[in-house]
Amino acid sequence: MIIKRVKLENYRSHSNITVDFSKGVNLILGKNGKGKTSILEAISSVMFNTKDRSGKETGKNFIKFNEKSGKIEIEFTANDGRDYILKTEFFKTKPKKQSLTDINGLDCEGDIQENLEELCGIKKGFEETYENIVIAKQNEFINIFKAKPKDREEIFNKIFNTQIYKEMYDGFLKEATDKYTKQIDYLSKDINSLKDNMEDKEEISNFLKEEEVLKESLNTEFSKTTEISTKLSNEIKDYEADEINLKNLISNIEDEENKIEKYSNLLKDNILEAKKAKKAKTIVEENEKPYLEYLEIEDKLKDFREIHTNLLQEQKLNTQYQNNIEKLELSNKTLKTDIANLEENISKNSEKKDSLDKNIAELKSKEEDLTSKLKEYENLLIKLEDLEKTKKKNSDKHLEKKTEINILGKELSAKKDLFVLINIEDIEKQLTVFKDLEKEIKSLEEDKIAFEIEIKTLKNASNELSSKICPYLKENCENLKDKEADDYFSSKISIRTETIEDLKKKIEEKTVILAEKSVFEEKKKQYFELDKTIKNLELSLKTEEVNLKEIELNIKSLDISIQQLIENQEFQDSTSLKEHKKGLEVELKNLNLDEKRENLKNLIESLDLEKEKILKNQSSIENNLKEIDEYCKKIKADTDKNIENVTSEIKIFENKLIELKTSYNEYIKNNVLAKDLENLLLKVEKSIKELYSLRFNKNSLKEKVFSLEDKIKNIKIDELREKFNILKDELNEISKKLGSSQEKIENYKKILEKIASQEEKQKKLLDELKKLEDKSNRANLIRNEVGKMGRAISKYMLSGISNIASLNFNKITGRTERIEWSNDEKDKYVLYLVGQERKIAFEQLSGGEQVSVAIAIRGTMTEYFTNSRFMILDEPTNNLDTERKKLLAEYMGEILKNLDQSIIVTHDDTFREMAEKIIEL
Template sequence: MIIQSLALKNFRQYRNTTIEFKEGLIGIIGKNGSGKSTIFNAIVCALYGVLPTSREYIRSTFAEDNATVAIELVFEIDNNRYHVVREYRGKSLQAHASLYKNNSAIATSATDVTKSLEDIIGMPQDAFMHSVFAAQGELRQISDTRGADRRELIRKIMGFSMLDDILQMIRDDRNDKRRFIEGQQVMLLSEEDIKVKESELEKHYQELSHKEKTVDEFQKNHELLSQKFLKAQKKFEEQQEIYKKHNDLIKKKTEIQAHLDNCTHNIAEAKERLKQLENAKVEHEKLYSQEQKYNVCKKQKEQLEHARMMNMKKQELQKQYDELIHELYEKEQSIEAEKEELKKLDNLETMIKQYENRKNEIEKTVQSLQGKLYEIREDLGGIEKSVKDRKKHIEQIKKLGKEAECPVCLRPLHEAYDATIARLTAEIEGYEKKEKAQLKSDAEKTELMMKNTENELKEIDTQRNALQQQKAQLLEKKKNVEKALGEIRKKKENLNAINLQLQELGNIAFDEHEYDRVVEEYTNLEAIHTRFIGLDVLIREIPVVQQKIKQLEKQKDELTSEIKKNSESITNVAFSETLYSEIKIEYESILQEKEKITKKLNEEKLLYNDIKNAINKIVSELEKDKHNRQRIEATKHEFELLQRLEKVMDGFRESVLQMAKPVIANYASSLFNQLTQGRYQEIKMDDNFNFLIMDDGKWYPLSRFSGGEIDCANLCLRIAISNAIRDFSGSGAVGFMAFDEIFGSQDNERRNAIINALYSLQEQYRQIFIISHIDDVKELFPSILHVQTSAAGSKAVWM
């Protein structure tokens, strides 16, 4: 695994930074708090989704409250390029993640990304953090763990916890078998139950044999009666057919007679109607002369109504014409007055333009003053931060005292104690009395200038708004004048159209008295006209009624002939009511007897099936009990095999852990011997995984040695565990190591030895990252990544 690049956005000290990593031994150098360890924290977070602190503190202090925090890590394993993206969005910093392999997405949720990366890297987070990766202050974590906890920790780091999972699976399977056996044994039949059920089974078999004979007897009787029933049924069906034909003919005769009666009645009604129509014809002829007079009067009325309508139309048009003439005169007088007021519009627009130009000049002045004030406040903030930092440094130094060691580099403080406090105090006084006072004075002057300028801007806005309001009112009047002119044009067009219509109508001759006389005469003749029209309709009905009478007479003759034929058919059927009743009684008697014996037969068959079902139930229960006993025996055999497998697996788990001890010890001994230049020959682990170091041929616990030697041993143990993981897994996936502040407890000679040992590991680990705040170690690294702070956030630069 080779890390190629890391991109950070709004993550702790970093605003927006991308780091392209090199291969080889790399020193990450920078002041305390600059963000060196944050680089390692970001790598762990990208790979395993583990945040270095509480979620609410990971967003940069200079970022907005809802700004997205993003980490992007690109690394290579087995010539495959992987790209991890983890984002924390919104105020609640909701986690999102995605993983790409060779630019193709393979996981799109935070949980799936973490699971996929554990499979790709070949080790979980615990193994990663306790072998190739050591955060600041965690180098001794393995040696500081005690007793059974250290044993469990190494088992987990080595990836042997899967053996625990397998052993638990075996135990769970064994327990399932035991519970199955216990549950099935409760359900088994006792010996006494089996004997009772076998006795019941024999009794049921005897009852079944007796019942089978009874059913056979009823079956034979049923068959004999069924044959007798079929003969009676045939005779009855033949009589039913004759009975049906006889009834159908009677029904048909009744229907024909009803049609004949109806036809006779209809002929009488039609003849009466014809007599009424002939009387109407006589009356129609008498009213003919009055109808002629009505038609002449109607024509006169229509002509007079047309003339009357034209005369009313002309009067209405003349009225409209006079009203339009008056409206046009008043509208034109009003428009002339409005035009005089609109002449003020051009002067208003010139004044508004002058105010807008002045406003633009003042706004530019305000922007300039705001920029100047922002720069002053930014400088004040920088000075206050410098004063705060120096006060904090003074407080820390006084708290430690002259005889204390630096908590980072472990050097004595007494050499520079007084000089440092004096220098920091002088710097604070210089900031407070000179730079800060001058900046506050400049800020007050700038704020006063801004206030005066903003007041002038408000006054200009007030005056300009008043002119804008006057302009809007005049524009509205202008729009109304244009609208009024359009209305005048339309009214003139209407006036011309009305005048043209009046000319077309000309003089109209209309006599109102003549019109009233004609209307009165028309009204008197209208009732006679209505009667004449009604009689005319009746006369047209005469030939229709005559034709109907002819058809009804013909229909009457046909129905009389059909009744005669129907009576002959009834006689030919030869139906006997007495014979039909005798055969029906015989049929119903046999049917009743047959239904009775059928019911009894079904009852006996039901009893027979009940006995048979009882037998089957007992047989099934006995078979099920037998089958359950066989299953219990088979499961007992499986249970015994699982018990033996549990013992074998438990022993194998312990053997594998014991196999790891010499591998880790050999790697650690070789590296520790190299780092101590042969002073300490070997490191080993006892049965409880306590670490022992050989000194002059004797074994001593790790606690006997100095802090630097303990840190050195822990470094060797971590590298040894990493090599052992690689050997046991058969994978070389993790090709880098990263250690944070491992030189603090080492002297120069030991530092050089550690660097030389790390050089020798470059064949196995193509990237080795070492974080340190000690400037003296810069020359020891072939590549230096310098982390430094700025107002825009921390940044990392290759030196």
């Protein structure tokens, strides 16, 4: 594969750049921060589906700052020899858009990612192979071979794709063997428990035979007693023929008893209805407060809706006001004519003003004396009136505060009553149950996902093993799978599928229960809101009480101030002061100075008004219009805000109505029945009286019966009946014994059936135990075999890589040593350089030897795992000294010349001489 051109628009730091590549070694050279790595990242993300440097896949990270989208266009020659163009566009708010076409513009059929895997020539594990083999990232060229054993194992297991066997060994195969072991333990306990709880079959059979003999004896005795009882019954019937009159009386008694029973039932019904009515009354009393609150809120809601309607009407009026502003603008034109007329009037009135000024000056002296005294009185009157007004205001405020305190007290009492009804402990307990339920659902979801992943892994493992050809060894491996293994995978997948269905049902059931959580959360929220409201009300109540005391103190202080002001004066209050002031005003008025002053004042005001009109009309016409316009806008904004607030209040009251609806309905439903309580109590009383009368009649009839019985007492019918009753009791006793015997017989039979069932169950459990033990042995066998596969495959692959890498090492160094790469239990992916007289681990090699061995291994892995003949090196000289950089450049040339294309990104020019094309940024 050869990349021919990469074009970037608004990608990372690049606004618009096109980079052309050639066959052979391509060197991207530039200082840090020039966007070199961004070009490699563009190739990696769109062609090989890798994550960006932050570990994310979203296109938002690729787009240049302040841009809405970015584009990447790559032209390349694929392994089939044809040219293709891959276009990718990233967006901030929607998924990326991608297309793959050939050089003629024809779209490639099928999935783009699958096509790229084929065209790029990577055999398997597309993203992983690229990440770990095709591209050598910064600091990984040599360090990957010097890592700790555990880290090396994790890295190379991923590269060789052998971690699946370890995951199978430690994962679902271990789980399977552990599960079989647990099931065997449980079955063994069940079998032992069944054996311990099973009764003695022979002993129960003997008990059954004994009871059947006893039953036969009781049947014989019952027959004899029945014969004697029948004879006595006939004698009693002969006697009863002489008791016709007595029977008639008894019949009458029975009629009375039927009536008594009828009225007793009626009395019970009435009592039951009365209880229901009493209960309904209790419900009505309990729900009366919410019912009244519901009606009150309903009225408030009606008022708010009227306010809402008025505000909407006000919105319409605002529009009309805006139209009136336009009319005002038209009227401004006429004002300019008025200004000219006003200026003419000012000139005429100035002459009148001068004449009045002379007349007023003559009377000024007298006026000053009177004015001085009047001013003194006026000051006193102002002070006195202010004090009296303040006192009245405080008195009114005192009354208002008392009213507010009463209202707050009632509201606080109502809130406390409502607060008591909510049991927060029950709500908290229920919410804790819901919290545990959420955790359980989350756990079930995680189990479900884990089982789905396991089924996928089982299917993949089954498919890979079904061919009986190892995907890495490329040779026949009959021991990898047989019929037992196939049965195991099918059984395992079936069990996991059933388990997932069970988990889905459990999740659905628990989700239905969890739906009630919001109800309890709302109750909890209501509880804390109510608690907060009560605390605020209590605080407000205390504050208002403090304010009331302050007002009372102010009133006392004002009384003292008023008394001090009127002390040693000619008046006692503001009324008498007004009388004195009035006398001075009359005297001042007789001077006729007021009239003259008034004329002068009117004249001056007229002049001032006319001047003001001129100035105002000349300078403020446009400003006034602007202010009116702003005021209209403010009114509109206020109106909109008021509409929003009123809408919010309406919503609150509507929600409150929904909360009180249940109590309201309960009150309506039970109110009618509660009102009927007194009527039902009267019916009960009437039934009791009627029942008393019937019982009295019944007792009278019984006395008549006793009289008739006295007449026939010599017949000794009682002895006959007594004998008959004794026989009857004997028959009952025998019947009871027969019933008890039959019950024991049935019980013994059931016990024997239970024993038979337990024996059958024990047999089935033993069979199941045997099957489980057999399955457990097979599962352990499969697990042990799978556990060995990963290391066996990796050893085989490492052997092949070591052989080819040794040849590469000999080429680039001219030395005869060979590379030995092993993966044992203790030495995990350890590299050795082996000669005739030495065997040295990679960590102990010199810097030059480490570089040459790493290059040989890297080159071999690129050929071994891909058909792309393509390699990328990102800053390969990072953290290397000068000598190692030269060795890397020298030896790397031998490996890279065997590839179709390689791209090296670096900030130094170590590879400049070996490059076919140099791209400087």
